[in-house]
Amino acid sequence: NAGVxxxxxxxxxxxxxxxxxxxxxxxNHEYMYWxxxxxxxxxxLIHYSVGEGTTAKxxxxxxxxxxxxxxxxxxxxxxxxxxxxxxxxxxxxRFQGDEAFFGQGTRLTVV
Amino acid sequence: xxxxVQSPLSLVVHEGDTVTxxxxxxxxxxxxxxxxKQEKKAPTFLFMLTSSGIxxxxxxxxxxxxxxxxxxxxxxxxxxxxxxxIYLCAGRNTDKLIFGTGTRLQVFP
Numbered sequence: 677n678a679g680v681x682x683x684x685x686x687x688x689x690x691x692x693x694x695x696x697x698x699x700x701x702x703x704n705h706e707y708m709y710w711x712x713x714x715x716x717x718x719x720x721l722i723h724y725s726v727g728e729g730t731t732a733k734x735x736x737x738x739x740x741x742x743x744x745x746x747x748x749x750x751x752x753x754x755x756x757x758x759x760x761x762x763x764x765x766x767x768x769x770r771f772q773g774d775e776a777f778f779g780q781g782t783r784l785t786v787v
Numbered sequence: 788x789x790x791x792v793q794s795p796l797s798l799v800v801h802e803g804d805t806v807t808x809x810x811x812x813x814x815x816x817x818x819x820x821x822x823x824k825q826e827k828k829a830p831t832f833l834f835m836l837t838s839s840g841i842x843x844x845x846x847x848x849x850x851x852x853x854x855x856x857x858x859x860x861x862x863x864x865x866x867x868x869x870x871x872x873i874y875l876c877a878g879r880n881t882d883k884l885i886f887g888t889g890t891r892l893q894v895f896p
């Protein structure tokens with residue numbers, strides 16, 4: 677039982693490049709979330725999903741897209757990376773009514 | 788717009804001190820208030836509060852929720868250096884989990 681696994685753990689991108697972050701959970705959770713964490717900013721919600729095939733915008737969705745084609749996976753895409761997207765990205769998942777469990781984070785640097 | 792505000796942003800104390808961290812929230816269709824501790828990597832769960840006035844306790848940590856005044860506090864008694872971390876609170880409604888900016892606690896020997 678691995679919990680919530682994020683891939684990759686580190687990445688450096690050049691401005692304008694694209695990439696996809698993968699979040700996989702093996703707990704059969706309905707809800708999944710993508711957050712970014714910047715110094716002094718806490719966790720800001722990018723996008724979230726309430727079940728397979730659904731996605732919704734969070735607080736800071738611009739520049740990101742997501743997909744939830746399978747219940748266990750939640751993908752976060754950056755189509756054209758910008759230096760402002762340099763951050764630590766966390767994925768989380770939960771059952772309805774329960775606490776959220778977090779992945780170990782992805783540190784992304786855009787140069 | 789849903790909002791969670793934590794105070795103070797930063798706190799420096801000595802071992803043995805007692806600290807109180809504050810969290811106020813404005814979350815549409817509010818369901819529960821959650822506290823997390825974040826050391827080097829992923830946040831780890833501490834408490835979930837759904838009912839007003841009922842204290843949750845785990846060792847030296849305790850937390851309580853006031854749904855009328857829309858706030859929660861996290862108390863840590865007899866602090867230790869291992870309590871040094873960022874403490875995050877989050878308001879949850881049916882779908883979303885909205886976090887505050889966190890309180891950075893530093894405990895010195």
